[in-house]
Amino acid sequence: MTADLLPLLKQNFGFSEFRDGQAEVISATLQGRDSFVLMPTGGGKSLCYQLPALTMPLVTIVVSPLMSLMKDQVDALKANGIAAEFINSSLSREDILSVFARLRRGELKLLYLAPERLLQPAFLTRLEDVGVSLFAIDEAHCISQWGHDFRPDYMALAILKQRFPQVPIMALTATADAATRHDIMQQLTLQQPYVNQGSFDRPNIRYTVQEKFHPLEQVISFLQRQEGAAGIIYCASRRKVDELTEQLKQRGYNAAAYHAGLSNEQRDKVQDAFKRDDHQLIVATVAFGMGVNKSNIRFVIHYELPRTIEAYYQETGRAGRDGVAAEAMMLFDPADIGRMKRWLDAEPNQQRAEVSWQRFLAMAAFAAAQTCRRLVLLNYFGEARQQPCGNCDTCLQPPQQFDGLELAQKALSCVYRVGQRFGMHHVIDVLRGSQSQKIIEMGHDKLSTWGIGKEQTHDYWLSILRQLIHFGLLQQDITAHSVLKLQPAARTVLRGEVSLSLAEPRIETAKREPERLVKQNYDRALFAKLRALRKHISARDDVAPFVVFSDATLIDMCQQLPTDNNSMLAVSGVGQTKLARYGADFIDEISDYLAEDNQPPVGKLTR
Structure with a gap:
């Protein structure tokens, strides 16, 4: 059946063959079946409903969460000669009436709407009058309370099966774990749906995690290798977005800020400039991204640890949607874990807080991993793999291990000598023999551990202490200004009764980019x-x-x-x-x- 659609595929979209999973989903849709489509960003989800829409007699309704996303997709369809429109608040009353007229005359193949407008009683009645061939629910993870971007308005879409029992529904998402997938299908009351669970692998994206030492310089070093390509930098707060944007501008970068503290007009202006390549670099909170249907984003940087692997996967997936090589770089500070714990402690729904905490711990484990990062991602989503990818930092530059027992003993002893009442930086100052006023006033220059680590730099010791925390030898007490405290397991290390292998700290940002996995030989x-x-x-x-x-x-x-x-x-x-x-x-x-x-x-x- 789908082989007959190949000429239509080439004529309207310029492709000569289907990507993995597309033909099967399209075939199920043309047979009138519901479907659940899980494909990575850039994997060709949209084509699963856009191509069959061209052959169906009535309109295909596409539910999309953001106005900018609708406009981008409709612009792309029109550029391919396809009759598509959207209705949202950006249109005038006259424009909306014009779209309604085209809908009534049967001239539209695809119509994009937000869930709020679709579910208006008068609009549902209008659709019953004109008829619908297919409902496509894009970003379907928004319907699930377990999804990383839950939106209550999406939950009301369950009414579609009641009002249009014979019309197939296609739910599409790039990011959903098992609980979210089950919840989506249950909420939409899909009837024996065809389920396409494509690979989560994005082989064209290189995943890199750097321990955070001097974040601005690390970001600048990364940007210098990008040759002016388009990219996004995600920050956890509006304050950090504004601060980093200004710092980058001072360094000569054409950067723009985007967060919920800006007016709608300001945000729209920034997003439009980015889509048109007038801005190549956007510094943003997670408020930016879902509505960006921009295929030539070459990199995504996370300035802080994301809250979930789902969010990280979704955000990094905005790079390289065209299949061309792209990069995802993240700066990791274990202190992010304590900040997230404090934030979740204020969550009134304890069940949701517990689920969020477990998901965040999985994200932290990914950042601290010393094995192939792609394997960590894929196995998290239930895609069992054992073969390293060859295109992440741990594959390209495996961590060098060394006998860290003596260094660990020095660090643990110093924590003990300062009374387990100080944080990382003070402990490091003592180890390195600092003569600061605070050290002298506390009398810590008289301790036996004062100066015993002066051969190593501050950043080197910072990495060692973080690793000791990962191993459970130290704990940062987030209830007491993140002071370091010895854990029971530290005793055997201090006594020298066990061996301890540590990773050589990676302090210098790589100046040379390793060979890309995806070969791109062109002029x-x-x-x-x-x-x-x-x-x-x-x-x-x-x-x-x-x-x-x-x-x-x-x-x-x-x-x-x-x-x-x-x-x-x-x-x-x-x-x-x-x-x-x-x-x-x-x-x-x-x-x-x-x-x-x-x-x-x-x-x-x-x-």
């Missing part, structure tokens, strides 16, 4: 010219650049060097509609470049 100079052309066309047509062509499509152009319509149609992401709209401009740009560079129009690149 960077030509890519820059095509990207500039794309930006010009996007401004002319008032759409985001990635709506014209994705980075992956531009890269394929650089590799195939099309100089006529037939060869341009062979490029991934180029269909008949986009060929007609944009093909001539890009063919001319490539032909001019080849002529200037005296290169042949076909064959392997030699640059």
Whole structure:
């Protein structure tokens, strides 16, 4: 059945074949079955309902949580020549009436709505009159109380099965553990749904965790390797967003802040500038992201530890949606764990607080892991793997172990000598022989442990103390200003009765990026010219650049060097509609470049 749709797939979306899972979901939908679709961000979820919508007699209703997300998807569909519209508060009354008229005349294939508008009684009655072929519930994890982005408005979508019992429902999400998946299907009362649980693996994303020492310099070092690519930096608070944005601006970066403390107009302006490549760097709280349908984000940085692996996976998944190599870098300070514990202690719902705490501990374990990070992620989501990925920091640069017994004894002894009444930095000052006023006033310069660790730097000792906390030898008392306290297990270490292997602290940020797992051999100079052309066309047509062509499509152009319509149609992401709209401009740009560079129009690149 789906093989018959391949010409439609190429003509309207520019792809010659389906991705994993798409054909099966589409087939089930065309048979009138409910379905639950779990695919990673960038895995092609949208196509699962967009392509069958073209063949169905009535409209497909798409439930989407954010206005900007609706607009981006509708712009992309229209660029492909597909009859799609959205209705939300950004439209005038006249525009909404125009969409209603098109709906009534049967001219629309897809209509995007927020759950609040869809569930208005008058609107449901209108849909009963015109008829619906399919309901697609995007970001379906919002319906579950166990989902990482629960939204009460989504729960009322259960009424759809009551009002439209014969219309199939497709629930789609990129992030849901077993409890969330079960809750989604139960809340929507899906009837014997076809379940597609695709792989959670995003092999094009490199996962890296750095211990947080000098966070601003670590971020700057990372950004210097990105060559001006688009990226997002997530911070835990509005204050930190504003502070980091200003610091980056002072360093010459074109950064913009985004958080709930800004007005709607300010947030919309920042998000629109980012989508149009006018801003390449966004510093944001988690309020930013779900509505960003931008395929050419090349990196995501987490300045602090996220609350759950689900949130981390969803946020890092905003990078590399086009399948091109991308990076996810996180700075980890174990003190984040204490801050989260204090926050959850104020949660009135104890059951929810306990679940949240366990999920956060899983996130902390991921950050502290010394095994393949991709394996930790995949196994968390129930996708059992044992083979390391070769594209995360622990695979590319495995932690070096050493006999840490003597260093541990020095650190534990110092904690004991200062009376277990001080935090990390004071203990380190004593170990390194500081002569600060506080040390002298406390008389800690007279302790036997004063200066016994002066050979190591402050950051080195910080890493060692954190590892001793991970091993359960020390505890930070979050109820008493995070003072360090010895744990029972420390006794055998202090007595030298056990061996102790520690990881060599990674203090210096890597200056050289290891070889990427995803090979990308293409002409960077030509890519820059095509990207500039794309930006010009996007401004002319008032759409985001990635709506014209994705980075992956531009890269394929650089590799195939099309100089006529037939060869341009062979490029991934180029269909008949986009060929007609944009093909001539890009063919001319490539032909001019080849002529200037005296290169042949076909064959392997030699640059």
